[in-house]
Amino acid sequence: MAEGLTDPGDPLDSTLIQRWKEGDERAATALVERHAGALARYVSSMGERDAAEEVVQDTFVRAFSSLDTFRGESSLRTWLFTIARRLVVDRRRAMRRRREVGTLDDVDAATEYTALDGLIANEARKKVWGAVGKLSPTQREVFLLRVNEGLSYKEIAEVAGTTEGAARVHYHNALRTVKENLE
Amino acid sequence: MTDCSNIEIREWLPEYLNGMPGAARRAEVESHLASCEDCREELAMLRLVREAFAPTPAVDVAAIVSALPKRTRGPVMRSWRQSQVFQVAAAVSFIALGGISLAVARSFFNGEPTVVAVDTLRTATPGSDFMPAISFSGGVSDLEDEDIEALLTALETIEALPVTESSEVLMTGTGRQGS
Numbered sequence: 391m392a393e394g395l396t397d398p399g400d401p402l403d404s405t406l407i408q409r410w411k412e413g414d415e416r417a418a419t420a421l422v423e424r425h426a427g428a429l430a431r432y433v434s435s436m437g438e439r440d441a442a443e444e445v446v447q448d449t450f451v452r453a454f455s456s457l458d459t460f461r462g463e464s465s466l467r468t469w470l471f472t473i474a475r476r477l478v479v480d481r482r483r484a485m486r487r488r489r490e491v492g493t494l495d496d497v498d499a500a501t502e503y504t505a506l507d508g509l510i511a512n513e514a515r516k517k518v519w520g521a522v523g524k525l526s527p528t529q530r531e532v533f534l535l536r537v538n539e540g541l542s543y544k545e546i547a548e549v550a551g552t553t554e555g556a557a558r559v560h561y562h563n564a565l566r567t568v569k570e571n572l573e
Numbered sequence: 574m575t576d577c578s579n580i581e582i583r584e585w586l587p588e589y590l591n592g593m594p595g596a597a598r599r600a601e602v603e604s605h606l607a608s609c610e611d612c613r614e615e616l617a618m619l620r621l622v623r624e625a626f627a628p629t630p631a632v633d634v635a636a637i638v639s640a641l642p643k644r645t646r647g648p649v650m651r652s653w654r655q656s657q658v659f660q661v662a663a664a665v666s667f668i669a670l671g672g673i674s675l676a677v678a679r680s681f682f683n684g685e686p687t688v689v690a691v692d693t694l695r696t697a698t699p700g701s702d703f704m705p706a707i708s709f710s711g712g713v714s715d716l717e718d719e720d721i722e723a724l725l726t727a728l729e730t731i732e733a734l735p736v737t738e739s740s741e742v743l744m745t746g747t748g749r750q751g752s
């Protein structure tokens with residue numbers, strides 16, 4: 391089984407949310423344990439590895455502050471990813487204003503991933519980062535949400551503010567590029 | 574690495590990798606993988622990508638949980654107040670009737686099934702500490718939180734007083750309180 395999966399016997403997110411609303415603090419711990427890892431990986435893959443823990447914490451604080459308004463039309467997971475994404479974009483914007491660097495699209499993926507080099511010295515991984523680094527920011531985001539987290543196109547569309555069709559196209563273009571660069 | 578023409582199966586590979594689809598779908602994907610080298614290669618590549626982004630940056634679950642808004646504020650506080658107001662109102666009105674068995678107030682606090690027993694002849698001990706605290710005009714719901722707490726503290730002292738003999742069972746109820 392892959393990491394971060396819920397056992398069929400585990401309570402649903404909606405059940406845990408209800409328990410937390412009724413004052414059960416352990417339900418909050420269970421929800422954080424269930425989703426924090428995937429959120430940290432996502433934030434990190436958006437080039438915010440150093441700030442991942444902070445962004446993930448802010449994500450949960452914001453989500454829990456407005457859980458009363460969460461109606462469950464989308465999954466909790468999708469909602470958390472959406473909040474995390476907004477926080478990352480806001481961070482980037484603030485940083486850009488301070489440094490007067492280019493737009494989000496100009497961020498050089500290769501530079502982002504070289505920041506990871508010190509953490510894991512592994513040729514295969516470096517090769518993957520290099521291949522993924524060749525993708526456009528949108529392609530990269532869609533591709534990693536799909537491959538790393540198993541999000542559906544519908545969920546990705548919600549998180550990244552695009553359409554299911556566009557998400558599918560981005561995924562397949564990304565898949566082709568990564569394949570070519572890994573061969 | 575060539576692309577398999579079975580688009581449907583290929584679309585399921587990321588979910589399969591993340592363990593998402595149901596048992597039937599998993600079996601279908603596995604049966605296809607057994608006979609398709611292209612899909613096995615594609616899955617291996619996807620797995621490599623997934624592993625390249627592990628390990629996940631460390632997160633301190635306890636620190637995150639402690640930063641979350643506390644559920645005991647807000648709505649819960651309001652329901653606490655409503656509950657206390659009800660308790661005080663119940664206790665005070667019975668005391669006003671005169672000579673409540675002190676066990677009655679206690680059973681309301683505990684939220685247990687309540688048998689209200691009334692000794693109609695006695696009044697609450699005059700001059701005891703709780704008397705000034707309950708001499709107010711207006712409804713209990715007009716009280717501030719501090720007043721209610723003071724009142725509850727005063728009512729606590731009732732329990733220390735000798736319990737009167739019950740002479741008559743007036744009513745029964747569940748004494749249930751909102752939680």
Ligand SMILES: [Zn+2]
Pocket residue numbers: 577578579582605609610611612613
């Ligand atoms: Zn195939």
